[in-house]
Amino acid sequence: MQTNLADFIKHTRAGDEADAILRKCVHCGFCTATCPTYQLLGDELDGPRGRIYLIKQVLEGKPATEKTLAHLDRCLTCRNCESTCPSGVQYGRLVDIGRKIVEEQVARPLSQRIVRTALKEALPRKWLFAPAMKAGQLMRPLLPKALRNKVPAKQHAGAWPTTTHARKMLLLDGCVQPSMAPNINAATARVLDALGVQLVIAAKAGCCGAIRYHMNDQDGGLNDMRRNVDAWWPYVEAGVEAVVMTASGCGVTVKEYGHLLAHDPAYADRARRISELTKDLSEILPAFEADLQKKLAGKIKKRVAYHPPCTLQHGQQIRGKVEGVLRAVGVDVQLCADSHLCCGSAGTYSVLQPELSYQLRDRKLANLDATQSETIVSANIGCITHLQSGTETPVQHWIELVDNALAAAS
Incomplete structure (x- = not known):
């Protein structure tokens, strides 16, 4: 062109x-x-x-x-x-x-500016989002359906492991996931603990930067990225093996830190190293398949439908790894028709473009339901919440299946 x-x-x-x-x-x-x-x-x-x-x-x-x-x-x-x-x-x-x-x-209408400002200022700040989500969960039965769809039922995370291991990896806690689905990160920590790896959270890390960056506050998004680089760097120097992502939407952004901060001489080299170390959870677990098979083979007798998030299969170009891990431990994993298509969540899209978003959700759920699975699993908090809002079938992160099976086996 x-x-x-x-x-x-x-x-x-x-x-x-x-x-x-x-x-x-x-x-x-x-x-x-x-x-x-x-x-x-x-x-x-x-x-x-x-x-x-x-x-x-x-x-x-x-x-x-x-x-x-x-x-x-x-x-x-x-x-x-x-x-x-x-x-x-x-x-x-x-x-x-x-x-x-x-x-x-182009000047946006005032109503759009208000909504977009609220999203990009509130969602990345846990000190704002967490109490708002807690209040929403308390009032959930009284909320209108459109708002209730964005507020998942309260979830208990369970215990975080306290064992110290020689092998250590960093975990991005994230901004909205700890409030919406705290069990995802806790389950990840428990599974890796059982495999001899300690997950560490850097207290000063926060939003990956995707929310602000993709809503055209690129300077704000880059500042979120710089904060995370600063928070993680002492752990990188101490020898952590990886920066683990349990939300593929965050992972695709952190993997681009090296590119997005390449113009900043104070951060370029460290950002590139962070991107090199960043791994989706589905890239970590295949190395432990043999151990997981010994512990779990035949113990997860479930037929599940797997929805691969766009940020995983298209953004990170990772395909087949989640299915491989789950099948290795005995799960009957089904991919639905048009599994390559988006579920309509897409970060803040379901708030800003609800009509299109819900059309895509309903198409996706119809295909997932056709697999006749008892559970739907995915790898991104946005997809999980969005899909759950349209079905009675349980929707969860795939690592929660593995965590529950390890707990039952022990």
Whole structure:
């Protein structure tokens, strides 16, 4: 794709990156076949190729409009198009660049600004989000359905292991997950403890930065990333083996710290090292399959449907590892039809674009229900909460299955 960038972005870091991405696009349109919003709406501008054209026009100097903003807002950033693209177009990075510029040119309605500000200021701050979630859980039966969908029932985390092991890994506690589903991280700590690995949480670490960064407060998101690098670095110097992610949405962002902070000389080298050390939990557990088989083979007699989050299968390009671990310990794992498609959660998308989000959720649940499984498992808190809001079938993190089976076996 030929480009002629406007002077306002030419020879800038963002401009150079956008130009390189645009030049890879060959207009083939393969991406539209796997774009969830294009499938729902049938509009070229609500597919990756159309959005790429819109971004290109803005970067070449054409003023953005409210229509431009609306089409970019409707993108889930699921990055399914990246898995499909034969040319390796890094659409996720391009849309971040385009959205920021479009938002600078187009004034949002006041109602949108209020909601978006509330999300990006409250969600990343545990001291704000935790008491709000606790209050919501206390009042959950009285909440309207739309709000109740965002407030999972209160969950008890269970005991955190206290054994000290020579092998140590860092865990990103996260910002919303500890309040919404505290058992996920606790279950991870218990499973790894049983395998001889101690999980450590850095007290000063917090939100991975994805929420603010992807809502066009990129400076705020980068500051969240710098805070985490500072919090984790003493542990890295002390020799931790990995930085473990139990939420794939966080993992895909932390794995990009090296790229996102490459322009910052004070953080570039450390951020790159953090990204190298970052592993989704599904990348850690395969090394322990033999131990888990000895402990659990045949003890989890369940048929489960696995929903692979977009941030895992498309963002991190990790496929088959969760299924492999679960099958190794005897679980009957089913993938539903169109398992490559987004469930509609997509971070804050289910709040900002509820109509499209719930259409995608219901399509996904229909396919998951068709597997006739007794439980649905996933690997990201957003997907888990979103799917659970539409079904009576239990939805949980896959590590909780392993944790429960280890507890029963012991």
